[in-house]
Amino acid sequence: MKSFLISFLFPICWFLFLVFPVDTKASNGKAEDKYKALTYQRIPSFPALAFDSTLIGPFFKKYAKLKYLRPEVLELYRKHEYNYLWYDNNGRNEFADLLFDKINNLDQEGLQIKVPYQEKIRSLFLEADSNENPELEVELLMSSLYFFYADRVFKGIERTKSEELGWYLPRKKQSYVNRLDSLLLDPSLINKPDKDLLGQYYLLKSALEDYRNIEKKGGWSPIVLPPKMKSLKPGDTAAVILQIRNRLFTSGDLKNDSKKNEYDKELLAGVLKYKQRNAFTPDPELQSKHIKDMNVPVQERIKTLMVNMERCRWLSPSLTKNEQYIVVNIPSFTLTYFKNGKPALISKVVVGKSLNKTVVFTGQMSQIIFSPYWNVPPSILRKEILPAISKNRNYLAKNDMEWVGNRVRQRPGELNALGKVKFVFPNSHTIFMHDTPAKSLFDREQRAFSHGCIRLEKPRELAIKVLEDDKNWPVEKIDEAMNREVEKTYNLKTKIPVYIGYFTSWVDREGEVHFYDDIYGHDERLLETLLTD
Template identity: 55%
Template sequence: MKKSILPIVFVVFAFLFATISYKKDNEKNKAANPEVINPEVIPDDFNESRAFPFDSTLVQPFFVAYPELKKYQSDVKTLYRKHQYNYIWYDNNRINEVGNLLYIKLNNLDEEGIEAEVPYKDTLYSIFQNPEQVQNPNVDDELLLSSLYFFYAEKVFRGLDAKKIAQMGWYLPRKKQSYVNYLDSLLTNPSLLNKDERELFGQYYRLRELLKKYRQMNQKGEWRAIETDPKIKSFIPGDSSKTIGEIRQRLFQTEDIATDSKSAIYDAELATGILKFKKRNAYALDEVILPKHIAAMNVPLSERIKTIMVNMERCRWMCSCVYNAKELIFINIPEYQLTYFIDGKKALISEVVVGKAMNKTVVFNADMKYIVFSPYWNVPKSILYKEILPAIKKNRNYLAQHEMEWYGNSVRQRPGPKNSLGLVKFLFPNNNAIYLHDTPSKDLFKQEKRAFSHGCIRVAKPVELANLILRDDPKWTPEKIDAAMNRGVESWYPLKNKIPVYIGYFTAWVDDDGAIHFYDDVYKRDPSLASLLFKK
C-alpha cells in the first residue's frame, strides 16, 4: 500500500513546484513589462487592441480642435462607450487592415460616385505617410479615423437624408442601420468595405463598375460628336454615308459592336449593334436610324457620368433587403417596365403605362393583397370635375356611351371591355390610390414613351400576371381566371400570400449582362438631385 502512494505524492509535488515556478516567472515578466497580460484571464474573443484604452475626457477636446467633424461627435461617443474606450483602429500597435482600407476608400471617394471634400484630408495623409504614427496609437489619430468612418458611411452607405429625398417624391423604405454596430462587421471582415450587397442595393455595385468604364472612355478624349446632314432624315441597311462610319465608331466605343471595321456602309453587323443600342436606350427595336437616335449617341460622356452617379445615389436609398423576398414586383417608372421576381429570378417582364407629368406615379411600396376581376371603375373626384362633368355638359349621352352610371354622388364605369381598368386590377392598398390594372387602350404599349395615365399603372400582360400570381392556388386555373375576367360581374379575391410591390425611379440601370441602359427622365428629377450632389 505504501508503495502505491509514493508515485501519486511525487506527481502532486511536481505539479505544485511547476505552478509556483510559473507564478514567479510571470511576476518577473510583469515587473519588467507592466503591459503583459496574464494569459489566465484572456477571454476567447480577445483583440490585442483592447490592451490600449484611452482617457474618455479626450473626446470632447478633439471635436473642438476638429470642428468640421462635430456632427459625428454623438456617433463617436456611442462607438467608444460600446468599446469601453479602447483603441479600435490599431492591432499590435499598428493601424489595422480596416483602417488602411478606410484610408484608401477616402482617398478614392470619387470611385463611389461622390463629389465631396474629405475633412482634414492632409492630416489623414500625414498619419499614413508617417511610420511612427502608423505604428504608435495616438488618441487624435484614433478619433480622426472614427469620425471619418462615420463621414464615409454617411456619404457612401446612407446618402442624402430622408427629408430631402421625400421632398423629391421618393417614399420607398430605407434600411435602418447602426453604423456603430456595422463597424464590428467591418473589423471582422474588412473586405465588406469594398463590396457588401447586404448593406448596399446590388445595382449600386454594377453602376460603380460602369462609372469607372465611362470615366476611362472620357479620359481617352475620343468621344467626338457624330456629324449629320440635315437633309438626310434616316438611314436604313444598305445606305452609305460618312455619318454611318461615325455611328459605327460610336457603337464600338459603347460596346454595342465588337469591332470597328471603319466601313461607311450600313451592313448587318451595324444593324445588330443598332438593335442593341436601341434596347439599351428604350427605343423601338427596328433597324431605322433617326436623328433622335444620333442625338442620344451624341450625349456627352460627362452627362452620362452624372446620370450614373445620380442613380448610384438612388441605390443608397434602397433597402438591400428588397430582393430577399420570395416574390417581388418591381416597376421602374422611366423604363416603363414591370418585372416579377420569384426566388430572385425574373418570372415575368411586362411593358407598363405610368402617370403623365401632371399626374406622376408615386415612388413607394406596398403589399398586393387583392385581385379584382371584371372591376368597376370608380371615377376619382378630380377626373369627375375636370373631365367627366364638362363632357356631360357637351353631350348628355356621354355616360351611356361610355358604359358609365351615377353611383351616389359619384360616377362609375360598369365592368366590361370598355372599362378603363380593363378586365382585371391588382390592389396593394395605399394612400396614393395607385394600383395595377388592365386597359382597353392596348396601342399605347407600342409607344416608346408611355406616360399617359392619371397615376395608376397599366399593364400590358394582365392575364399573364394574374395567372402567375395565382399559379399555386388550387381554386384557380387559367380557364377560371379567364371566365372571371370576362363575366362582367365584379368579384374580389384576397391573396393568400401578399406580394411586395416596389415602384422605383432609375434613369440608368445595368442589366444582368453588364450592359448599361439609359432611360428618359420622364419626371425631370435628375437635375434637382444632381444639384444636391455635385459641386457648383
C-alpha cells in the same frame, strides 16, 4: 431587381462581451486644456490602451463639421471601453491605411463630395512618425472618418432629403458600429461587396469605371447627320455612317470598327444592341432621335450612373428576399414579377404623365378585382367629366357611366377605363395596377400617359401567374371572371410586395448597362443634392 450578396464576417465573440461604461462629462475648461496637452502625446504601451473619455467632447468642438457623427463615435468607444482601435503593436493598423485610401477615392463610389478637414487629415495622417504610437486626435479622426464613409457610401443622403425628391420606398436601417469590428479583424473586407448594398450597386460601379475610362480616352464625338437625311436603313452608304460606327465601337456596342461607310449586317447588330440598351424599339431604321441620343456626352452618362448608385444605397437587399414580389421601374416603363428569385413575367406598362407622376413607393398587393367598376376620382370628375357632360348630355350613357350619389362610376365592360382586371395594393397615393382598353399605347417607346396609376400590357398573364398556385383559380375561371361584366373581388391568400422604383440606368443579368429617359426630372434634382450636400 437583382442582388448578388456576399457573406459578411460577423464580429468576433470577445467584442460582444465588453462592458459598456457611461461617458464621463468634462468639467468646464479643464478637459479642453487636458485635450490640447495630450493630443500629440506618444503613448508607448499597447494593446488594451484606454484614453480619457472626457476628451471626446473637446475633439468635436475642434472638428465641428464632424459633430453630427458624435453619437456613433460615443457608441463605438463605450462598446470598446474607450480603448484605442486604430493602432496595434506595430503602430497604426492596416485598416486605417485602407480607409484613408478609400476616403481619398470617393469618386470611385460615384461620389463627388468634399471630405471635412481633408487637408488637415492628410497632414496628420502622413506625418512620418504619426503611425508609430497612438495619437488621440488621429484615433478620433479615423473613427469619425469611418462613420463618414459608411454614411455616404453605404447609407446615402438622409431620408428626409430622399423623400423631398419623391422617394417613398422604405430606407434601410443599420448600425455601422459592429461592422467596424469585422473590418478591423479583416481589413480586406473593405474592398469586397458589402451585404447591405444591392448587388446592382456594384454592377453600376463597374459600369461607372468603364464610362470613366471612355471619358479619359476622349469620349465620343458628336454625330452630324446631314440636314436632308431623315434616316438610315441597312444597305445605305453615307459618310455619316463612319461616325456612327465609331460611336458604337467606343461604347462597346460594336466589337470592332471596320471603317466602312456602309450600313451592313455588322453595323446593324451594333444598332440593335444600342437600341435595346437605350429603350428604343429594336428595328433597323436609324432616325434623328437615335442620333440625338447617341450624342448625349459620356459625362452625362457618368452622372446618370452616379445618381442611380445613390438610389441603390437607399434600398435594403432584404427587399428581394421574398418568395415573390413585383417591381415597376417608371423610366423603363416595365413591370417584372419575380418568383423564387427569377423573373416569372415581364410586361410593358404605362405610367403617370408629368402632371400626374406615378409615386415611388411600396405596397402589398392584397386583392384582384375582376371586371371592375371605375370610380372616377374627384379631380378627373371636376376637370374632365363634368366639362364633357356640359358639352354632351349623352356623355355618361355613351361611355357606360352612371351617377352614384354625387360621384360617377363606369360600369364593367369593354369601355371600362380599368379594363377587365385590377390589382390592388392599398396606399395613400390611390395608385393601383390595371388593364386598359387603350392597347395601342404599349407600342410607343415613351409611355407616360396615365393619371398616376399603372396600366399593364399583360394583365391577364399577371393574374394567371399570381394565381397559378391557387387550385381555386384555373385559367378558365380567370377568363370567365374577366369577361362576365360583373365585378368580383378576390382576396389573395398571400400578399405580394409591390415596389415602384425610379432607375434611369440599370445593369442587366448579361452585364449590359441600360439608360432610360429621366421623364420626371428626378435625376437632375438628386444630382444637385449630391453635389451640394
